[in-house]
Structure formats: structure tokens, C-alpha cells
Amino acid sequence: MKMLKTALLLLALTFNAAASAESMNRSAEIDKIYEQDQKTRTLFKRGDVYDRPTELKSDAANRMRLFEMMADDLPWTARDFALVSRVFQHTNTGAESEENENWRSQENHLLGFFLSRKAARLGKLEEAGSMVSRIERYLKARGIPRDYGLELVSRTPFKACVINPQITDEQRLDAGLPLRLNEIMKEFCH
Template sequence: MKILKTGLLLLALAFNAAASAESMSRSAEIDKIYQEDQKTRSLFKRGDIYDRPAELKSDAANRMRLFEMMVDDLPWTARNLALASVVFQHTNTGGESEENESWRSQENHLLSFFMARKAARLGLFEQAGSMVGRIDRYLKASGIPRDYGLELVSTTPFKVCTINPDVTDEQRLDAGLPLRLNEMMKEFCH
């Protein structure tokens, strides 16, 4: 019994150390994002000259990274993530005639994408098409060409890739899609 207790204690300590290291890494990244955000805000306060389009892209990219970290840390099942993804993707695209809905952010489509991607990572591969659909809705709502998005290449084996691999992530950022899809989809496009 003593050996079992010692083994469990060692296992708990190892798990705690790994979780603590991951938490410290995440905290350092969040701190870096916060510092970048505050640097931009200080430019506004002082009235300095700044590159507003570049700052908007940077702000959006930072929010996307926070969305991604938030979803990756959720202790949810693949099914729960898939269901939440559906709810978040029901964001007014601007082309829909819904009164008083202008407050809904297009970034909800991207949060929905992260949820569908996490569900697929957890084995709910039918979310492959959802990943594609969530990006499509964002592109349509934002007036970005569809070839900047994703396509479902196959369901068996599960494979989702960028439609046009020649479109760089920097081109996507310049067009208003704050995701590095080429990099992000490597795990699904092999």
C-alpha cells in the first residue's frame, strides 16, 4: 500500500509540474500579447503616428491567438465543442436581414472554427466540414476571396487543406483573415 501511495504521489507531482510549466508558458505568451496591446494603446494616448491598418491586423491576430488558447484549454468533450461551434457560427454576416444584430462580431466565426478544429483533434472527424464552413462564412462576410480558405480534401482519411497553398499567411492577414491557415492546418493536411 505504501508503494502505491508513493507512486500516486510521484505521479501527482509529475502531473502538477507539467501543468505548472504549461501554465507558465501560456501566462508568458498572454503577458506578451498584453504588452503588445498596451504598446499600441499608448500610441493612441500620446497621439503618435502609427500604422492603423497594421495595428488592426496585429490586434485581430492577438485576439485569434487568445481564442485558440482558450479553446485548447477547455476540458470539454468533442461533442460539446461541436455543438458550441454551431452556436457561435450563427453570427450575422452582414448580408442577412436581421435587425439590431450589428453588435455580433465576425470573429465568432473564427472562434467557431477553433472549436470545430479542437473537436476534430479529439476524434470527431465529421467536424472537418465544419472547419471549412466556419472559415467560408468569415470570408464571405468579410469580402475575402474564397480561395484564401479551406477545403475538405477527404473524409477517409480525414484531410483538410488550404484551397490555394500559394496564398501566403501574410496575404491572408493583409486581406483581413487574421489566421495563419497554412501553418495551422499542417496537422490536418498531410
């Protein structure tokens, strides 16, 4: 019995050390994002010359990375992620009618994308279509051409890919889509 308790203690310490290392890496990345954000805010306050379109893209990309980290670190089930994705998808700001996509918070579409992607990673493969539709709604609301987005290639086997792989992630960023879709969809497009 004493040996079992010792083994369980060692296992708990090992798990705690691994979780701590992961937490330290995440914290370091959050610190870096925060420092970038504060550097931008300092430029605003001092009235320095800066490239505003580049800063806007950087700000959006940083928020998207934080959303992704948040979704990756939550101890939820695939079903939970799928349901929360739908909730974010239907967030109404109250400013416009439902017929107009502009009333939706665009970043909620992207958060919904990450939540659907997490649900798919956890085995809820029917969320593949949700990943695609979340990106489509974002593109529509922003007036970005659909070929900058995703398509569901097949449900069985599950495969979702960028519509036009010739469009680079930098071109997507320049168009206003703060996601590196070519990069982050590799795991689903093989």
C-alpha cells in the same frame, strides 16, 4: 499500501509540475500579447504616428491566438467543442436580417473554426466540414475571395487543406483574414 500511496503522490506531483510548466508558458505568452496590446493603446492615447492597418491586423491576430489558447485549454469533449462551435457560428448581433452574413460577429466564426478544429483533433472528424464552413462564412462576411480559405479534400481519410497554397499567410493577413491558415492547417493537410 504505503508504496502505492507514495507512487500516487509522486505521480500527482509530476502531473502538477507538468501542468504548472504549461501554465507558465501560457501565462508568458498571454503577458506578451497583453504588452503588445498596451503598446498599441499607448500610441493611440499619445497621438503618435503609427501604421493603423498593421495595428488592426496585429490586434486581430492577438485575439485569434487567445481564442485558440482558450479552446486548446478547455477540458471538454469533442462533442462539446462541436456544439459550442455551432452556437458561435449562429450568433446574431440583431443588427441585420439573417439573409445578410454581415450581421454575424466575424470573430465568432473564427472562434467556431478553432472549436471545430479542436473537436476534429479529438476524433470527431465530421467537424472537418465545420472548419471549412466557419472560414467560408468569415470570408463571405468580410468580402474576401473564397480561394483564401479552406476546402475539404476528403472525409476518409480526413483531409482539409487551404484552397490555394500559393496565397501566403501574409497575404491572408493583408486581406483581412487574421489566421495563418497555411501554418495551422498542416496537421490536417498531409
